[in-house]
Amino acid sequence: MASQTQSSTVLLTRLLSQKEQSPLVLILDTIAQSSLYLQQEFIHHKQDSTSVTLVSFETVDKPQWADIFLEAQDKPLKRIIELVNESVDPQGKNLVIIDAINYIPNHKLTQFITSISRPNITVVATFHTSCPEEDRSQYSNYPSSYTLLTYIASSIFEVLPNSLDDEELERHVQEFKIPSGLNTQSFVLNLINRRKSGRSLSYKFQINTLTHEYSPIVDKPQEHVDSQELLKDLTTFNLTTSAKQQKARENVELPYLDAQSFETGGAIVYEFEKDDDYDEEDPYEDPF
Amino acid sequence: MSTLKQDLILFADTSIIPRGSKVCGTITHTQGTSPAWLVESLVENGLFGTCSINADGKASRSLRGDVVLISLVHDEGFYDLKRNSIALGETPQFHFVDLFTDLFGKVGDVEHLNKTFDQLASQIDQYTSEHKTVLIEGLEFLIGATQLTASHILNQLTKLQRVSQAIFVILAADKELVQLKVNDSSLIEFRMNELLTRLIHRSHLAISLRPLETGKAKDVTGTLTISRGALPFEGSTEVMEKEYLFLTSKDQQTKLFLR
Structure with a gap:
């Protein structure tokens, strides 16, 4: 058990520092727990030589940590792909952060991902799961963006608030009456990492981005009560x-x-x- | 319930609109909990740094920034902008933009919306004060009455965010408007839900005005909840999360009580 928790933390740190190859890292967040705190952990752990490009659909001003800031709002997809490909360093390591991949139309998602993917690029894309996604598609059986992204992502980071078990809290969030105590620097992270072999590893952590502490949460098997x-x-x-x-x-x-x-x-x-x-x-x- | 009057504070440095960092706030309300008093307080605070409903409301005032109030649902006469014998509306740094009159001519489609907001952004940019506050209300009207999408509207807000230091977006969030049953983008509920969700993802601050869940009360109009939005601040600015009960009396006076 101890070795398992140790290896899970090592894997998480390796993923955050891009030492573990993972071409598409998908972060799933909601209005109750933002992914931006976790995004900062990628910045904190990155190597100095790694170039950071922020593809912005939501961010208004260039953050200090971004080497290149690409405004993607209002731009056609083709132009966004060109801009990303022009901005990345062809030799060195690159971290491409997409602040909200929800803005890419469903039928163009795979084209976008494949067009910007390179062996020296790690794409970290946030998908807001609380944003509604329309059922209607050109092809009746085409998967939703969520299904598609969770299928093609090599690692999935799902951020959850510490306290949203309560049904009442959840109802308030759905009604946009955001309760206090959400969107904090301390949150729960569900990590799924897919190995090349096809094996999938799944871990749960308690993350504190203020102290950069990651504690694995091990679900105890239910004790048999007589x-x-x-x-x-x-x-x-x-x-x-x-x-x-x-x-x-x-x-x-x-x-x-x-x-x-x-x-x-x-x-x-x-x-x-x-x-x-x-x-x-x-x-x-x-x-x- | 305590009868002690409490002060309206949104940030940990006891400010309502902080200086030194850009702010984006979303204010949601429902029928029966009109945000007019809060809008008036934000106008006052943006202009003078004071707030009449607080204990420091009668403190000496000096102008400290421009405030632009854009409304798609009211004209200027709707607001009571007289505060302790000072007419806020007549202050040169206060600018009311009436998009309510000739609404569809100005913002009815993408082309007009772009043009109007480009003009607004360049107008705000020309104001010389260091701190500019923008308040915009009634955007839900565009969702209900036109074919404009959440992305169209949010792109316009970005233009205003670039030229201002603080922006507050005031929107209705009645259950009937936001509760999703079917994910059909032609439905108003879908588009409102999309707009609100995306807006909160861009906001540092989420303020909710709601009626009491337990029903009507003579001495309470509703609850005011202040909480963090999905966007964290880069600097040391911090949202002071709390919940108040508020009472708006017949003479338009509002009192706050910490919950």
Whole structure:
């Protein structure tokens, strides 16, 4: 167990520092927990030589950490692809951050991703899962952007707020009455990393971007609770069963068990009882 | 409920509109919780740095920035911009942009929308003060009445964000407007939901004005929730998350009570 948690943290750090090859990193966020805190971890861990390009659909001003700031709003997709390809360093390592990939139309997503992908580029794209996505598509069975991106991404980082279990909180978010305590520097991260072999690794972390601490969350297997323990002292009545009673209960043969032991299906088990009026000469009275 | 009057504070440095960092805020409201008093307070704070509903409301005032109030649902007469015998509306740094009159002529389609907002951005850019605050309300009207999409509208907001230090977008978020049943982009609910979600992803601050969930009360008009938006600040500016109860009386006076 210890080695598993250790390796999960190592994998996360390697992914954040782009030491682990992952051509498309997809970050899934909502209005309850923004991906921008996690995005900062990629910037924090990147090597100095890595060039950072921000493809902006939402960001208004160039952030300090971005080497190249590309405004993609209002630009045709072809132009965005050209701009990205012109801006990246062909020799060195590149980190291309897309602040909201939701703005790329569904039917052009794969074209966009494949056009900017190179061996020396790591694309980190954020997809806002709370943004509605229309069902209508040119092709009736074409997958949604979410399905498509989660299928082609080599790593998926899903950020979740620490406290959104409560149904009421979730309802408030859906009604855009954002409760306090969300969008913080401390959040839960679900990581899925797909190996070249096809194996998929899945981990859960508690992330603190202020201290850069990542603690793996290991889901404990549910402990078996003895039903007798639960019933004890619940009421003034004795609801528990003694060992003797339990043994007797186990030995009780349930009715119709005989019917289940037949190897051929559809057989009728009929046992005559003393009050049955059976006439041997009447062919219609034959119960079989 | 406490009878102690509480101050309206949006940021940890006890300010309403902070200096030193750019701010984008989304204010959502529903029927019955009109944001007019909050808009008036933001206008006052943008112009003078004070707020009449706070304890410092009568402090000495000096002009400290331009405020542009753009409305698609009201004309200037709707707002009560008189604060402690000072007519905010007559202050030269206050600019009201009436997009309500001749609405469809100015912002009814993409072409007119682009033109109007380009003009607005260049007008705001020419104001000489160091701090410019933009308040824009009623954008939901465009979603309901025209074919404009969330992207069209957000692109225009970006133009205003570039030339101002603080922008507050005031939108209706009634359940009927935002609750999605079907993901059909021709439905108003879909487009409103899309606009609001994308806007909150661009906002540092989310302010919600809602009626009491427990029903009507004589002494409470609604709740005011202040929370962080999805966009974090780059510097030390921090949103002061809290919830107030507010009461707007018949004489248009608003009182806040910390919850």
